[in-house]
Amino acid sequence: MTSKKKEKYAQILDAAQKVIAENGYHGSQVSRIAKEAGVADGTIYLYFKNKEDILISLFQDRLGDLVDMINASIRETRTADEAIRKICEIHFTQLEQNVDMAYVTQIELRQSSLDLRKAIGLAVKPYIELIEHILEKGISEQTFRPDLDVKLTRLLLFGAMDEVVTSWLISGRKYSLSGQVDKTVDFFLRGLK
């Protein structure tokens, strides 16, 4: 992709996120996204295979950014404890700072067809594996219990954080999401040791 192409690609994804955040998943027609992006309906199909492809790409792109950010941040940590804290901190902080993105990825995109949800599941995998990696590190460093089942525990951590974010959104964001980091991490670390 040339830089010009990339620009329009990103432009359409941004438009999709905005439209979905404003109108909900079922109120987000391709024509609406096209209008918001300032392109013709047909142009969408020069950049995406179909509507589903827009949504998958949107999820992958946003989650990819999150994972990149976490990865970068983790490199600067020394201990697995710190890494776990970083993960939760960035997870909660980023979604708190990007409410549109949070709303779209946590709520709207989940009410999609099974195929789309499977694709979303695949996009989540690298994140889950990132958590697993930290768990293994913690075990080998003897920070975490040696009897931890990393495959199970990664799900416990991800599921717990995911539910907290969703609940925060549904409640109407009446409290600080990043304010939950300490207590959440505290719970996690106790469970890991």
Place this chain on the structure above:
Amino acid sequence: MTSKKKEKYAQILDAAQKVIAENGYHGSQVSRIAKEAGVADGTIYLYFKNKEDILISLFQDRLGDLVDMINASIRETRTADEAIRKICEIHFTQLEQNVDMAYVTQIELRQSSLDLRKAIGLAVKPYIELIEHILEKGISEQTFRPDLDVKLTRLLLFGAMDEVVTSWLISGRKYSLSGQVDKTVDFFLRGLK
């Protein structure tokens, strides 16, 4: 509702669960549910307000059974530790024994419209509150940490268990779900203390 009414009501819910389990959320037309239930399309609307009402009722009914079962079981426990274990045990065991129900409530019904998801959220609330109740009991009995944030922690527990079940289903149920109880409860109890 007369007993005869109740019967047909349950009959339609059972049909809905079967049809959704077999054909997925989007392949589950009202007419198909009617056919499976052995009634005419129009009859459905004598028992339910609309399609959404069937699905909400289905979710409420199934989850209600689960909560009832947990409540009954908890009454026989002495400590909060035991209660937490019972919750996870029944949660995992019941869904493992009712794959259709698990599949429908964990996977299919979640790809529904926002309104429906909100209603489902409401149906989950009693369960979440049940967990909260146990947590409070544990704190007052000085089994759990006094600094626990029960509102947050109930989400952590529910989200973690929920993710484990979903992941087990998506993976193709290649391992025992009830086999995860010990490790999951272990993780929880450490976090709670």
Place this chain on the structure above:
Amino acid sequence: MTSKKKEKYAQILDAAQKVIAENGYHGSQVSRIAKEAGVADGTIYLYFKNKEDILISLFQDRLGDLVDMINASIRETRTADEAIRKICEIHFTQLEQNVDMAYVTQIELRQSSLDLRKAIGLAVKPYIELIEHILEKGISEQTFRPDLDVKLTRLLLFGAMDEVVTSWLISGRKYSLSGQVDKTVDFFLRGLK
């Protein structure tokens, strides 16, 4: 099909023929046909699988009527000569008397997708075989040449008649189609002897 069903079925086919005759193949949207038939768009799909199914059914129905009529008429003939004459006579007369039908089956329906044209080809087969049957009869009665290739000749007859009808329609029906019967049959019978 009950009689009531049959009625609406025929009603839709009649509407389809009228709409196609008036607006051409590409101007004949399902919604237009539904409107002309006085039913809702969706009702069409209670009687036909899809749009193509309407068109195939229309062709089959009309051609079926023609073949039925010819079959009935042939039973009253003694010789193969007479039968050939009857075929041509009914073919030309019927299409002359039902210009809408002629226009739709000769011109409009032929500009359809390959699948539809294949289905139309199948519908024509009984007619072609009817001609073949007469040819065989003529040969066995020693009215026609014994060296006739019936598989080839049936095509020659059908193709010739078909072209005459199409040409008559495209010319704007400036002359009598039934007026071509004698000369056409004359040509055929000489070729057959």
Place this chain on the structure above:
Amino acid sequence: MTSKKKEKYAQILDAAQKVIAENGYHGSQVSRIAKEAGVADGTIYLYFKNKEDILISLFQDRLGDLVDMINASIRETRTADEAIRKICEIHFTQLEQNVDMAYVTQIELRQSSLDLRKAIGLAVKPYIELIEHILEKGISEQTFRPDLDVKLTRLLLFGAMDEVVTSWLISGRKYSLSGQVDKTVDFFLRGLK
């Protein structure tokens, strides 16, 4: 048109024939033809007014070649009988030797819009008139019946040959098309005398 222009013009027509033969009428987008011809989409419009113009030109070009060939060949014949034979012989032989062209002109191009079919009708006219010319010659030479209706008969001959070719293609070319010449001409000549 300069020679260079002519070249690209022919190049696009060849590409069109190939693409239609391979993908069918409805699978033949302008962009596909452009790609096959090795030019940009826009370039097509420097040589043809629109898509229809390509198809009409294609049909005219191919049929023109056939008529030219027949005309040249007829000049070498003495009698109208011989000429009729030549017409049928070249018609069948050429299409048998150029299956792509046969397929495109007999099957694919006929499922086109009415305007296109009318233009195709015009392209066929010189061929029909060529047949008419031979018929008149035969009558004036007293080889053919003086009571022949040449306007009608030319249609009978063309329609008959056309149907034979189409049927041969649809049947999957399981027999020799040129092998039908003798029997076809035999039928024609008897009818003409």
Place this chain on the structure above:
DNA sequence: AATGAATGAGATTTCATTCAT
């Protein structure tokens, strides 16, 4: 109470054609 035939709104996607470069 039960039926089931009829309704009708609503959105994705394709592709011929244009025009700035």
Place this chain on the structure above:
DNA sequence: GATGAATGAAATCTCATTCAT
């Protein structure tokens, strides 16, 4: 002369719900 990215109109079909019987 050549390019190819962008345009935007247009139609099938599904399915929740109703209501006359």
